[in-house]
Amino acid sequence: MIEKVAIVGTGLIGTSVGLALRRAGFSCEIVGIDTSVAEVTTAVQSGAITRAGGFEDVVAADVIVLAVPVLAIMDWMKQLAPLKRPGQLCTDVGSTKLAICDLAGLYYAGGGFLAGHPMAGKESGGAALADASLFDGAMWLFTPIFEEMTAIEVEWRGWVAKFGARTMDVDAERHDKICAWVSHLPQMVSTAMSAMFEDEFAAQPELAAEFGAIGGRALREMTRLGASPYSMWRDVAFTNTKPLAATIFALEQRLAHLRENLKTPELREEFEKANAFRGKRS
Amino acid sequence: MIEKVAIVGTGLIGTSVGLALRRAGFSCEIVGIDTSVAEVTTAVQSGAITRAGGFEDVVAADVIVLAVPVLAIMDWMKQLAPLKRPGQLCTDVGSTKLAICDLAGLYYAGGGFLAGHPMAGKESGGAALADASLFDGAMWLFTPIFEEMTAIEVEWRGWVAKFGARTMDVDAERHDKICAWVSHLPQMVSTAMSAMFEDEFAAQPELAAEFGAIGGRALREMTRLGASPYSMWRDVAFTNTKPLAATIFALEQRLAHLRENLKTPELREEFEKANAFRGKRS
Numbered sequence: 001m002i003e004k005v006a007i008v009g010t011g012l013i014g015t016s017v018g019l020a021l022r023r024a025g026f027s028c029e030i031v032g033i034d035t036s037v038a039e040v041t042t043a044v045q046s047g048a049i050t051r052a053g054g055f056e057d058v059v060a061a062d063v064i065v066l067a068v069p070v071l072a073i074m075d076w077m078k079q080l081a082p083l084k085r086p087g088q089l090c091t092d093v094g095s096t097k098l099a100i101c102d103l104a105g106l107y108y109a110g111g112g113f114l115a116g117h118p119m120a121g122k123e124s125g126g127a128a129l130a131d132a133s134l135f136d137g138a139m140w141l142f143t144p145i146f147e148e149m150t151a152i153e154v155e156w157r158g159w160v161a162k163f164g165a166r167t168m169d170v171d172a173e174r175h176d177k178i179c180a181w182v183s184h185l186p187q188m189v190s191t192a193m194s195a196m197f198e199d200e201f202a203a204q205p206e207l208a209a210e211f212g213a214i215g216g217r218a219l220r221e222m223t224r225l226g227a228s229p230y231s232m233w234r235d236v237a238f239t240n241t242k243p244l245a246a247t248i249f250a251l252e253q254r255l256a257h258l259r260e261n262l263k264t265p266e267l268r269e270e271f272e273k274a275n276a277f278r279g280k281r282s
Numbered sequence: 283m284i285e286k287v288a289i290v291g292t293g294l295i296g297t298s299v300g301l302a303l304r305r306a307g308f309s310c311e312i313v314g315i316d317t318s319v320a321e322v323t324t325a326v327q328s329g330a331i332t333r334a335g336g337f338e339d340v341v342a343a344d345v346i347v348l349a350v351p352v353l354a355i356m357d358w359m360k361q362l363a364p365l366k367r368p369g370q371l372c373t374d375v376g377s378t379k380l381a382i383c384d385l386a387g388l389y390y391a392g393g394g395f396l397a398g399h400p401m402a403g404k405e406s407g408g409a410a411l412a413d414a415s416l417f418d419g420a421m422w423l424f425t426p427i428f429e430e431m432t433a434i435e436v437e438w439r440g441w442v443a444k445f446g447a448r449t450m451d452v453d454a455e456r457h458d459k460i461c462a463w464v465s466h467l468p469q470m471v472s473t474a475m476s477a478m479f480e481d482e483f484a485a486q487p488e489l490a491a492e493f494g495a496i497g498g499r500a501l502r503e504m505t506r507l508g509a510s511p512y513s514m515w516r517d518v519a520f521t522n523t524k525p526l527a528a529t530i531f532a533l534e535q536r537l538a539h540l541r542e543n544l545k546t547p548e549l550r551e552e553f554e555k556a557n558a559f560r561g562k563r564s
Contacts, residue, residue, distance in 0.1 A: 119498050123560075139496050168496075181482065182497035186504040189471065192536040194556035200463065201559070214421050214450075215464035216401050221503040222468040226556035233553065237544040248541040252534050254474040259530040262519040271512035274476035277483070278405075278509035 002155055003028045006053060006061035008076055010034040010043035012122060013093050014067030015130035017163075018048030023132040024162035031057040042127035059083045063156055066092035070235035074103050081107035089152045091116050095179065095232070097143040099239040101172040104145050114153050115143045115172065118165060119183070123227040136164035143172040180243035184236055187225050188248055191233075194226025284437055285310045288335060288343035290358055292316040292325035294404060295375050296349030297412035299445075300330030305414040306444035313339040324409035341365045345438055348374035352517035356385050363389035371434045373398050377461065377514070379425040381521040383454040386427050396435050397454065399423045400447060401465070405509040418446035425454040462525035466518055469507050470530055473515075476508025 005021065007014045010032040018030050031053030034040040040052045058064055064080065066073045073094045080090060091114045094100055104113045120138040122129055140160050149157075160167055170178070237244060261267050287303065289296045292314040300312050313335030316322040322334045340346055346362065348355045355376045362372060373396045376382055386395040402420040404411055422442050431439075442449055452460070519526060543549050 186500040191556040194559040198559035218468040227560035230553035274473040274508035277476040277480035
C-alpha cells in the first residue's frame with residue numbers, strides 16, 4: 001500500500017500528478033520538493049501536495065516521482081539509488097527514455113525503477129498551470145527494464161489508470177524514435193518558425209503589427225510550441241540527438257522537394273499524401 | 283444601392299459570404315453559381331443564396347464576388363471585363379493578389395474591380411462547412427489598384443465591415459510577401475509534415491496505430507492543414523512562387539542550423555528568440 005508519495009519537481013507535470021492523485025481518491029501524504037520556493041508554495045496552495053518536503057522525505061517515500069528535466073532525473077537517480085529501500089518504487093515522467101533506462105540498468109539493477117512518460121503538457125510550464133485532468137485521455141507510456149512487476153509497481157500503474165490516462169508499454173529505444181517524430185520534431189519546427197519570425201520582425205519592425213493582425217489560426221497553431229522552455233528541451237535534444245536530427249533532416253529534404261516542385265505535378269502528390277494522413281486521423 | 287449580388291463559387295468562402303450578408307441584414311437577391319450542383323444546392327438550402335444562377339445573372343449583378351481558386355478568378359475576370367456595366371463592382375477573395383491586380387490593370391483599367399482577401403478559412407472546404415460568423419474578427423485585406431473609391435465600392439466595404447471583419451488596404455506585392463510568411467509557409471510545412479508521416483506509416487505499418495495514439499495536440503495542430511485541398515493551393519503556389527520558395531528555403535536553413543546545434547548553446551538562442559516571438563503575441 002502506497003502511504004507516502006514524493007514528487008520531485010513541482011512544475012506543470014509534477015503538480016498535475018499530485019492533483020490527479022487527489023482527484024482519483026489518494027488520501028495519504030504527498031510531499032513535494034522543488035528548487036523554486038514559489039513553485040512548491042503554489043503546489044501546496046493548489047492542494048497537489050500536503051507540504052514542501054526535504055531530501056529525507058524523498059528517501060522515505062513509497063513512491064518517488066521524478067518530474068524534472070531528463071538530465072536532472074538522471075542526477076536524482078544516481079543520488080537515490082544507493083538509498084533505495086525494499087518495496088520502494090522510483091518512477092519518472094521524462095520526455096526521453098533510452099538514456100534513463102540505460103542508467104537504470106546500472107543503478108537499479110536489483111529493481112525498484114519504472115521509467116514512464118505521460119504524453120501531456122502545455123507550451124508553458126509551472127505549478128500555476130497544473131490541472132487534475134491533464135492526463136485525461138492522454139497516453140502514458142512505460143518503458144520497463146524488468147520483466148516482472150513488483151506489487152508497488154502494479155499499484156502505481158493502477159493510479160495512473162485512475163488519472164484517466166491510457167497506458168502502453170514500449171521498448172525505450174523505440175519510444176525515443178517514435179517521440180522524435182510525433183513530439184520532438186513538432187517542437188523543433190515550431191521553435192524554428194517562431195525564431196525565424198522573430199528575426200523577420202527585428203529586421204522589418206513595420207511588419208510586426210501586420211504579421212500579428214494578418215496571421216490567423218494557422219500561424220498561432222504552428223508557433224504555439226515556440227513558447228516552450230529551453231530548460232526542458234535542452235535535455236531532450238541532448239539525450240535524443242540522433243533520432244531527432246534524423247527527423248529534422250528528413251523534413252528539410254521534404255521541404256526542399258516541395259519548394260522545387262511548386263509548379264509541377266509533384267505538388268499534387270504531396271497534397272494527396274498529406275490529405276491521406278489527415279483523413280486517417282481526423 | 284446593391285440590389286443583386288452574384289457569388290461565383292459556392293464553396294466554403296463563397297457560401298459564408300452569402301450567409302454573412304444575410305446575417306448583416308442584406309435583404310435583396312443573392313445568386314450563386316458553381317460547377318458542382320451539390321455545392322450550389324447546399325448553398326441554397328443553407329439560405330446563403332436565393333437561387334442557383336447562370337452566366338447572365340453574374341453579368342447582371344451589381345456586385346460579383348469571385349470565390350474560386352486564383353487561376354479560375356483570373357479566367358472569370360477575362361470573361362466578365364468586356365461585359366462590365368457602369369456602377370458594377372467585381373471583387374474577389376483569392377489568396378494571392380499580385381497576379382490578380384496585374385490582370386485587373388489590363389482588363390479593368392477603367393475601374394470596377396476591387397481585389398480582396400479575407401484571412402479566414404478552414405482546412406476543409408465546401409458549402410456544408412460555411413458559417414455566417416467565419417469572418418468575425420478576421421482581417422479582410424484589400425489591394426486596390428485605383429486611388430478613388432466608387433460609391434458601390436464604399437457600399438461593399440461597408441458590408442464587409444458588417445461581417446465582423448477588420449479591413450486593411452495593402453499593396454498587392456506586399457500582401458503576397460506577408461502572406462507567404464504567415465499563411466502559405468504554415469500550409470506548406472503542414473503539408474510536408476503530413477506527407478512525410480504518411481510515408482513513414484506506409485514503410486512501417488505497425489507504427490501507424492502507435493503514432494496516432496501517442497501523438498498529442500502538437501501533432502494534430504502541426505498537421506491540421508495537411509487536409510487542405512490541392513485545387514486551391516496549386517494556384518497559390520503557381521501565382522506566389524518566388525516569395526513562397528524564399529520562405530520555405532529560409533525555414534530549411536533554420537532547421538539545418540537547429541539540427542547542427544542540438545548540443546550547443548546556439549539551441550538556447552533559438553528557444554529564447556522563439557519565446558520572445560510568442561511572448562509578444564500570446
